[in-house]
Amino acid sequence: MKNLFAGIFLCLISLSAFPKDGYELWLDYAPISNQGLNQEISSLLDGIYFFGKNPTYQAIQNELNLSGKKLVGKAPVYTTDRLSNTKLWLGTREEMSQIFGLQQQVEIRELGEDGFWRGSIDFQGKRYYAIVGNRPLGVLYGVFDWLRSIQTETFDAKQEKADAPKVKLRMLNHWDNLDRTVERGYAGFSIWDWHRLPGYIDPRYEDYARANASLGINAVSLTNVNANARILTTDFMKKAKVLADLFRPYGIKVFLTARFSAPIEIGGLKTADPLDPDVKAFWKRKTEEMYSFIPDFGGFLVKANSEGQPGPHEYGRNHAEGANMLADALAPHGGVLIWRAFVYSHEIDEDRHKQANTEFEPLDGKFRENVIIQVKNGAIDFQPREPFHPLFGAMPQTNLGMEFQITQEYLGQATQLVYLAPMWQEVLESKTYRPSPSSTVAGIVDGKDTGKTLTLMAGVSNIGTDRNWTGHLMAQSNWYAFGRMAWNPNLTSEQIAKEWTSMTFGQNQVANRKINEILLQSHEAAVNYMTPLGLHHIMGRSHHYGPGPWVEGGRADWTSLYYHRADSLGIGFDRTSTGSNALNQYAPEIAQKWSDPNQIPQKFLLWFHHLPWDFELKSGRTVWEEIALHYDQGVKTARNMKTAWDSLEGTIDPERHSHVSQLLGIQVEEAEWWRNACLLYFQTFAKRPFPEEIEKPTGSLEYYKSLSFPMAPGIRPQW
Ligand code: BDP
DSSP states (O other): OOHHHHHHHHIIIIIIIIOOSSTTTTTOOOOOOOOOOOHHHHHHHSSSSSSSSHHHHHHHHHHHHHHHHHHHHSSBBOOOSSSOOOOOOETTTTEEEEEEEEHHHHHTTTTTTTTTEEEEEEETTTEEEEEEEEEEHHHHHHHHHHHHHHTTOOOOOTOOOOOSSSSSEEEOOOHHHHHSSTTOSSSSSSOTTTTTTTTOOOOOOHHHHHHHHHHHHEEOOOOSSSSOOOGGGGGHHHHHHHHHHHHHHOOOOOEOOOTTHHHTTTOOOOOOOOOOHHHHHHHHHHHHHHHHHHHTTTTEEESSSTOOOOOOGTTOHHHHHHHHHHHHHGGGGGGGEEOOOOOOOOOOOHHHHHHHHHHHHHGTTSSTTTTEEEESSSSSSSSOOOOTTTTTOOOOOEEEEEEEEOOTTTTTTTOOOOOOOHHHHHHHHOBOOOOSSTTTHHHSSSSTTTOOOOEEEEEEHHHHHHTTTSGGGGGGHHHHHHHHHHHTTTTOOOHHHHHHHHHHHSSSSSHHHHHHHHHHHHHHHHHHHHGGGOOOOOOOOTOSSSBBBOOSSGGGSSSSSHHHHOSEEEEEESSOOOOOOOOSSEEEEEEEEHSTTTOOOOGGHHHHHETTTOOOOSSSSSSHHHHHHHHHHHHHHHHHHHHHHHTTTTBBOOOHHHHHHHHHHHHHHHHHHHHHHHHHHHHHHHHOOOOTTTTOOOSSSHHHHHHOTTTOOOOTTTO
């Protein structure tokens, strides 16, 4: 009976006492409803002993104070005697070496610098629970993992757990400008308050670090890849130093974007030629200065010769010459140079899909060891669905990192609920057949298939000043999922959704099942109502908000017509040998299979093939009918998502329920808008009736074409 009352009490607290605005993210630490677990944790928190002292342990202590009070309703107690009154041991393997047998010491050591072990230990007749790392940071990761098991109510003291990240650099890329606008940002302004730094330290910085560390994210590039050289001036270095100092206990290294023409803009030189001795000296000096402020500075991230950004091509040099010059400046300090493979030029008359491979493949083996080439998941640009980028597997002698986009530029921005983990999983699981027949994208990214150790997974951040950080509350799941997949690219989207949902919304299993279902169908739904069957790049011009299959004029590779190629005969981009032959950039196993429209997975059909409207698919339907059905299905799923969410009213706190419900209302309208606009537009070429079974598009094409959104968020000020 007592337990029942306690349960009701805790439930009431979590439902009503604190209005929830999503600020706490997945670190909300709702009271533990399972009484047995509640008591067990309460008792562990009653005697905590740290085997050492350092800023990371201080961060752990802060987290335990915060979470303890919320989870079990009381502050943890720390002891100074490691044996009497102690229940929970925290420390490094070395600090705790006497406690472990030799075998166990070896096992823990093999977990590497960020790994951890947690479990029960019997020592001198008493049982302790221990969380151990090879470094204090490993202890922090272990503590967050332990807290996650408590939040999801899966903690079992009898079970040992050892874990270590599979990828070395787990990184967020902010596309934040120094004036606090965020390119492709839909959650307010940049959280980096450059103007008031270094004097004013926004408390949010620490919460940001906590959230990232809880996932194992250990690197962050603070500034936009369309870079401003000013970030490399002394004034800004002093500001960046404050953030680096704050992030250090959480194991997060700061990177900055380097504008290739900085030697001219802030160095007073006439050239930025990477082989020029003065240019080299400029970067050497700048890098040294950077390390004088931030001794563990991560390095530079560079976008060069892409979309108008300066780069080595201006001086007749290639990407390797550009990257290596910067890498040489960083190397003496242990820094890493990340160079993006997102390059294409409208002056080159070659399918944009092919340009990165054309430029980079011949440079395989020519980059320094501290260079990583950061490759987007697909060859075009973060489209709702893309086949994996053919650079994965094509450069075995080069460090290749993954770049995912967490911010939903092409996937509903902050008005739509789209859980991106299924898409990332699809890419990571893709077989590349290179360098070995069993290779996958994940195996290349985590080094398993290449033997590389300087590995990277980067995600373009979706974070801004909105109270809930990500604009759409449910987009927090994407930040979360990115971090978890960067830690372990083999985790499944289902697993991650389950964790996130119960950490964010609590332990109502029925509600959680429904939320997970919504999350897991959301990506396929968005692909259906935006770009089914391999269609791509048919969104509104420049802001990329809403449909724009009619976009033409100006730079060809920024139009929709370039990509969908609809005409009276058919639709799709022929990338087989009769067309651009981009398919040839994949391994022969893929190129062969995918060049046959009857064998290619249907989801990539029009990405690689231009097919007649009446081309018959496996389903027995024509291309035209199948397109129409997919658009319609997307809308129906969006509606079902809203109905399912609305049925949770009263189960989820009213603030968060209403927020998501309203946005789902917008999402349904936007899904209908996409379907109507695209189907009406494509029908002008197909000149065929809509299939009987679909709901007919409403509105007029002229109306959809006339819509304009000059104030849409996330665009560059100069656009
Ligand atoms: C595109 C964005 C553009 C970015 C570019 C990039 O539209 O704003 O600058 O990617 O990745 O998706 O550099």
